[in-house]
Amino acid sequence: LSDPTLRRDTDVDLPGLVGARWWQSSVVDPIGRRKTLLTLLAVGGGVLVTGLIVDACSPNKNGRKATLALQREYGWSFGAASESVVFNGQSTEPFNPERLAQMVQELAPRASRHRPFYVQTLFESPTALPKTVAQEDPSPIVPLKSVLHPILTDTMRNAYRRAQLCVESLASAPGTALVVDLDGQDSVAFAAGACALFDPIFLFDNWPHPRGVVPAHVTLAAAAYYQPLFAKVAETSTGSAAPAMFVLDDQRLAPYSDSAEKFDNRWVARLPSAQALRSLGVGRICYVAPTWRVPLELDDLNDDLVADHASGISILGLDVRSVDSAFPNPPPSGGAPASVSPATPLLRAYDPVPRRTPFSSGSVGGTRPSPSDFGTVPVILSVLSGALLGVAWSRSGSWNRSSSWGGGGG
Amino acid sequence: MRHSVFTLEVCARYDGAPALLDELRAILKDAPERPSRHEAWSRHALAAEAILRNFDCVEKGCWEYFDDELSAMSMYDDWCRPILDQVVPRQGPSGGAGSYRDDAGPRYLAFTVVYHLAYGSPSDLSVRESCEIPQADLWRKSTFRRLLGVVRTLSFASVKGDAMYMTPRDADWGLTTADLGGETYKYLRVLGD
Numbered sequence: 001l002s003d004p005t006l007r008r009d010t011d012v013d014l015p016g017l018v019g020a021r022w023w024q025s026s027v028v029d030p031i032g033r034r035k036t037l038l039t040l041l042a043v044g045g046g047v048l049v050t051g052l053i054v055d056a057c058s059p060n061k062n063g064r065k066a067t068l069a070l071q072r073e074y075g076w077s078f079g080a081a082s083e084s085v086v087f088n089g090q091s092t093e094p095f096n097p098e099r100l101a102q103m104v105q106e107l108a109p110r111a112s113r114h115r116p117f118y119v120q121t122l123f124e125s126p127t128a129l130p131k132t133v134a135q136e137d138p139s140p141i142v143p144l145k146s147v148l149h150p151i152l153t154d155t156m157r158n159a160y161r162r163a164q165l166c167v168e169s170l171a172s173a174p175g176t177a178l179v180v181d182l183d184g185q186d187s188v189a190f191a192a193g194a195c196a197l198f199d200p201i202f203l204f205d206n207w208p209h210p211r212g213v214v215p216a217h218v219t220l221a222a223a224a225y226y227q228p229l230f231a232k233v234a235e236t237s238t239g240s241a242a243p244a245m246f247v248l249d250d251q252r253l254a255p256y257s258d259s260a261e262k263f264d265n266r267w268v269a270r271l272p273s274a275q276a277l278r279s280l281g282v283g284r285i286c287y288v289a290p291t292w293r294v295p296l297e298l299d300d301l302n303d304d305l306v307a308d309h310a311s312g313i314s315i316l317g318l319d320v321r322s323v324d325s326a327f328p329n330p331p332p333s334g335g336a337p338a339s340v341s342p343a344t345p346l347l348r349a350y351d352p353v354p355r356r357t358p359f360s361s362g363s364v365g366g367t368r369p370s371p372s373d374f375g376t377v378p379v380i381l382s383v384l385s386g387a388l389l390g391v392a393w394s395r396s397g398s399w400n401r402s403s404s405w406g407g408g409g410g
Numbered sequence: 411m412r413h414s415v416f417t418l419e420v421c422a423r424y425d426g427a428p429a430l431l432d433e434l435r436a437i438l439k440d441a442p443e444r445p446s447r448h449e450a451w452s453r454h455a456l457a458a459e460a461i462l463r464n465f466d467c468v469e470k471g472c473w474e475y476f477d478d479e480l481s482a483m484s485m486y487d488d489w490c491r492p493i494l495d496q497v498v499p500r501q502g503p504s505g506g507a508g509s510y511r512d513d514a515g516p517r518y519l520a521f522t523v524v525y526h527l528a529y530g531s532p533s534d535l536s537v538r539e540s541c542e543i544p545q546a547d548l549w550r551k552s553t554f555r556r557l558l559g560v561v562r563t564l565s566f567a568s569v570k571g572d573a574m575y576m577t578p579r580d581a582d583w584g585l586t587t588a589d590l591g592g593e594t595y596k597y598l599r600v601l602g603d
Contacts, residue, residue, distance in 0.1 A: 006450050006566070008443045010490075012575070016498035016583045018438050019522070019575020021490050022450065024566075063495040070496075270502055367588040370501040379495075 075130035075141030122204035163193025175283030184219025184249030198245035517584030531568030
């Protein structure tokens with residue numbers, strides 16, 4: 001009885017799902033093969049046998065798997081191992097690739113009270129190594145850190161400069177938290193420009209991929225550029241009183257139809273609850289957007305901001321471009337801001353209204369929904385073993401877990 | 411060899427029984443990669459007993475038994491698909507412990523067992539007999555108690571394959587009332603007394 005006779009062929013260990021399946025090669029057969037064959041023939045088993053043969057000739061099936069879990073298991077460029085990512089605006093400044101191993105630590109919030117809300121997913125990717133090789137994707141996965149180059153683009157320079165111009169004004173009102181929601185690289189640059197007075201809490205919850213819907217590699221490359229600055233500020237900063245600055249990539253919900261050429265590495269923002277924000281001393285949220293628009297926030301933040309507003313937290317919007325007109329006489333490059341008082345109003349009050357979208361419930365206190373296939377990719381699986389064979393770079397198969405997990409009773 | 415498939419899923423509110431999630435998680439996480447038949451039986455028996463001890467918290471469920479070959483294989487694949495495809499019903503935490511955004515209301519777990527049985531074996535016959543339930547009693551709590559009891563009597567000498575999974579693993583990823591009201595879980599029925 002103690003001999004191992006079952007073998008696990010698949011398992012999953014994720015926050016939302018844990019489990020496994022086991023098989024054994026031999027079991028007690030109470031009927032016997034001969035009787036089975038006779039029974040099959042007696043009940044028209046010819047059709048059944050034919051069906052089984054056809055099935056055996058097509059031993060693969062299609063399914064979907066969570067993108068990030070796949071990348072963690074099979075490598076960041078899983079399914080496109082021979083492809084890479086392109087970095088426009090590469091920095092020519094000295095760069096030590098070995099420092100990428102400290103990215104998770106050096107970009108962590110300075111204040112311990114902010115650390116529970118830090119999402120370090122993106123910063124884990126440079127040094128992560130695949131655990132398994134997919135059968136039909138045997139090309140070696142090159143570690144991301146070996147292809148990653150820091151970047152400094154014009155938009156990053158602008159975002160950094162604008163942050164430096166307005167940060168004192170933003171920080172002058174007690175209880176202000178920033179939500180920086182620009183293109184990933186610009187959000188990082190803005191955070192770098194404001195990090196002396198605000199504590200950055202990065203929320204980037206995906207990995208880059210050569211065919212990624214979200215260009216996370218650009219965000220990562222920007223983070224690599226500013227990593228020494230963030231680390232230096234963390235070292236020299238006294239105390240941990242700096243208010244929170246949540247940093248997002250506004251490409252996270254980029255439009256995507258299940259394209260054969262794209263890898264769905266989209267993600268949704270995870271902001272603290274209104275209660276948690278209040279416990280952090282937040283009385284107003286300043287939402288930094290690339291432009292003034294209504295609605296101001298992305299769909300996945302609607303439920304959050306509506307709840308925050310309903311709890312008494314005021315919401316203000318900052319069109320990042322307006323910083324230029326608010327501070328018409330900036331100091332020479334590299335200098336300190338000329339004044340903490342903007343020449344024109346910097347912030348506009350914003351009243352978030354519940355709206356129903358694929359990422360928002362449309363009601364006060366509602367639970368944020370999510371499209372069924374969001375953040376997943378189509379894959380090919382072995383019918384016989386359930387083993388993952390590779391990415392299916394085209395849409396096929398109609399099975400959809402969200403439409404039905406099972407059937408009726410007995 | 412002809413096969414049958416038996417599946418059972420229960421949905422329990424765990425904010426009223428906080429130890430249940432921890433207990434079931436431990437059973438799943440401690441499961442060896444190559445268990446003996448006795449270890450496999452013990453794992454399933456422990457899980458069934460944990461649920462029976464906390465059965466007051468079970469609110470919904472679903473069970474199936476198929477003994478025609480084609481349906482059985484199809485249903486076995488279908489019920490195993492969540493772990494084969496690693497399809498997580500939630501895309502993010504639902505809250506809890508005050509860390510992240512939490513919506514009001516109870517939190518639920520869904521615990522599932524799936525068995526691929528040798529048709530005509532003692533285990534299959536035991537399950538088959540227990541599944542002969544009048545239509546009016548299909549969704550009664552007493553029926554699910556009885557079926558959980560059968561789990562404890564299975565002989566793994568005639569279990570070709572088994573699967574066990576639970577959502578969530580972590581307490582702050584629990585299913586909300588809204589989750590259970592959506593398309594994903596529409597097959598779960600409210601259990602009556």
